[in-house]
Amino acid sequence: MLNHIHKWKPIHFLQNSRTFAPLSSLIFSKPSAFAAKRNDEPTVGPDSRTNVSEIVTGLRILGLRGINGDHYYKHIMSTLNQIQVDLIIEKLRIENPESVFSFFNLLRNEYGFRHSRVSIFAVAHVLAANRRFQELRLVVKQMVDEEGSGSATSLCELLLNRFRDWDWSGVVWDILAFSYSRSEMVYDALCVLAKMKDLNLKVSTSTYNSLLHNLRHTEIMWNVYDEIKDSGTPQSEYTTSILIDGLCEQAGLQDAVSFLMDAQRKETGPSVVSFNTIMSRFSKLGFVDIAKSFFCMIFKYGLLPDSYSYNILIHGLCVAGSLEEALEFTKDMERHGLHPDTVTYNILCKGFRLLGLMSGARQVIQKMLVKGLNPDHVTYTILICGHCHSGNTEEALKLREEMLSRGFQLSIILYSVLLSSLCKSGRVEESIEIAL
DNA sequence: ATAGGGTTAG
Known part of the structure; x- marks a missing residue:
């Protein structure tokens, strides 16, 4: 420890560094900063000889990486208290603002400091x-x-x-x-x-939108909306879609549709996002046909459906059991230059699963891999639940291994599916093993 | 902020 204390001698460090051109030119360009030691500041470090100004100075010379690679500084960092850190951050903010955030993060992430x-x-x-x-x-x-x-x-x-x-x-x-x-x-x-x-x-x-979204089940949403209009804050396409979603719940689908159509009269017109919101609502209530007609309406308004539109519709069709039509729309999606994504494949996978066609589900995932997309935790959940459901516990266990090896965690729900499936097939021992 | 998953038993 003593060695390290000797290593830290600000004055000597400066004098010695005079021989190293690049560093010394940097240092001596601002000599006043090195009159640093002030007696009215708290001291830190094992010998109580260093104070906040000197740390700030050190940061300027050594940089954050340098300071964190220095044993003596590291020790100081781990012993700083909140008052000292506040002083350092305040000084850095004024003298060296580029490094404030790094210093702030370093303390919090590597030293567990609470700012x-x-x-x-x-x-x-x-x-x-x-x-x-x-x-x-x-x-x-x-x-x-x-x-x-x-x-x-x-x-x-x-x-x-x-x-x-x-x-x-x-x-x-x-x-x-x-x-x-x-x-x-x-x-x-x-x-x-x-x-x-x-x-x-x-x-x-975005702040208003986030708030509207959180209040969409309540009347207060309209107070916030009035405030948005009064203040002249620009609205985005999300603003309207959140309101539409809120209307679906508060008033009913008819009012929401009227609101969507009203949006047409405004300068911007309805957006795809609003159509998607309506489609999603109808689809979840089991009215896929109505969702489909809104999908067609998107074109009539001179807009183009995005991948959300397709996924909502494909999902609705899968849940309704119309797997073939869902696959048709997936092809249509590609014809329109939109690539089916992980969500699309997960939806189709679930479509097969719902019909008990696990081999079809596997083929969907195969196709997904060919397209260079990786299964995510939703994919695994669908597959594992499907295999459990159809009694193929062995395959489910294999997928669990694969999931874990890829760094995914199994949710509590997935565990309970897996465990109950094992128990039902009389493999209680293995079930206990996994549970522990 | 608009899209996708999942339970046990009773």
């Missing part, structure tokens, strides 16, 4: 400024999941008190509302929206 809300929001603002929306969503989602429902009030307060004038805070607010909605904490999402309204902040279409 404070303040640091999370600070990092979120940096991500928003850099338009790294995917990572931004992830960071906020993790926070929201950890904080749980009912946390919106305090998180909003924090945003309001400490981040009010920050650039991009509108985006962070929106992502916060979106994350609550996505995690099905609808009232927290609504709470954030109410605050955003007070602050005159813009709500994005």
Whole structure:
């Protein structure tokens, strides 16, 4: 340990590095940064000689990889507390914003560090400024999941008190509302929206859509829709389809169809997504013929069905037992330049399974493999259940092995099917073995 | 945010 302590001597390190041109030029281009050691900052490390500024400096010189490859730094990282981390992140954010997120992630992923809300929001603002929306969503989602429902009030307060004038805070607010909605904490999402309204902040279409989707079984959906219209937020094709789906449940299919037709009068016209939603509803209620007529209507509106349209219809036909027609539509799909995907093959596989034709199911999967598509957990579930159902426990067990070797987990339901099938065929011992 | 799966027993 002593060796490593000696290894870390910031001043010597700088003096020695004078002989190495590339590094020294980098270092001495900003000498002021190295007057780092300040006495008013908490010290860290085994000898209590390093402080936050020096860590930030180290990060600048060595980079994240360098710092994590350094034994002494590694030790410091594992002993940092939340106050120190908050200080580091704040300094990095100002002096070296490109590295904030990496540092934040490193601590969380490799050291199991739990960041404070303040640091999370600070990092979120940096991500928003850099338009790294995917990572931004992830960071906020993790926070929201950890904080749980009912946390919106305090998180909003924090945003309001400490981040009010920050650039991009509108985006962070929106992502916060979106994350609550996505995690099905609808009232927290609504709470954030109410605050955003007070602050005159813009709500994005995707946040509104997610919220509409979660509220589609309730009357509140219409309040949100009114708000969308009042605020002039642009609507997407999903907005209409979510409303249609909600109408199917709240009012009835007739009203939903009227709404779809009304959409025609608007400038954009109905979208394929809306047709798909209606088709799916009718199909699930057993009205495949009506679903089919909507499928034809897509063309009449000058639109083209997408792979969702085909899969919905093929599924409806399979469930209705019209396997031949389902196969016809699959060919038609290809004629229209749409490739049957894993979902299509799974649907067809289930079609054969429903008729007890496991050899046909196998052929479907064979064709799928030829097309370069891999079976997923749905494929395996259909096959295993089918084989269990037809008494071919041996084949089901083989598929279980294959599934596990490919890194898929068996669901509880699939296990119960498999175990009961084994028990029924008198193979109780094996059943117990698998269960344990 | 529109497409695909699955249970036991009673």
